[in-house]
Amino acid sequence: MLEPVSQTRPDDVQKPKPAVFLDRDGTIIRDAGYLRRVEDMDIYPFAAEAIRLINQSGRLVVVVTNQSGVARALWTKKPSDHTHGPPKGVDRSGARIDRFYYCPHYPDALVPEYRQKCECRKRTPGWFSPRQET
Numbered sequence: 001m002l003e004p005v006s007q008t009r010p011d012d013v014q015k016p017k018p019a020v021f022l023d024r025d026g027t028i029i030r031d032a033g034y035l036r037r038v039e040d041m042d043i044y045p046f047a048a049e050a051i052r053l054i055n056q057s058g059r060l061v062v063v064v065t066n067q068s069g070v071a072r073a074l075w076t077k078k079p080s081d082h083t084h085g086p087p088k089g090v091d092r093s094g095a096r097i098d099r100f101y102y103c104p105h106y107p108d109a110l111v112p113e114y115r116q117k118c119e120c121r122k123r124t125p126g127w128f129s130p131r132q133e134t
């Protein structure tokens with residue numbers, strides 16, 4: 001199961017809304033492989049404005065990303081404060097990411113907890129199925 005970072009607000013659960021799904025790496029931030037430092041997260045100059053426009057359209061912004069660096073033991077911190085989490089600084093222009101999900105799994109993971117062929121990895125048939133948030 002994808003691991004959610006943002007919390008579900010009770011009013012969001014009650015009312016289904018259209019959503020736009022975005023990848024993080026190569027879409028919102030420059031794809032630099034496995035980021036080692038948050039400071040190296042390079043947000044595209046157009047990303048915040050694009051997200052803000054989606055917000056204004058009434059659609060939810062949902063970011064879904066594969067981050068197997070967790071399984072490869074490259075990162076150990078929680079995603080909200082590390083390189084595999086939401087892009088930092090997008091909200092400076094008033095842009096809002098409503099949900100951020102990442103898949104931390106990898107079949108040959110060093111971290112046993114994440115060693116699996118999961119269904120939440122993008123490009124698998126299951127990644128788009130409804131998520132249970134924890």
Ligand SMILES: [Zn+2]
Nearest residue numbers: 103105118120
């Ligand atoms: Zn997964």
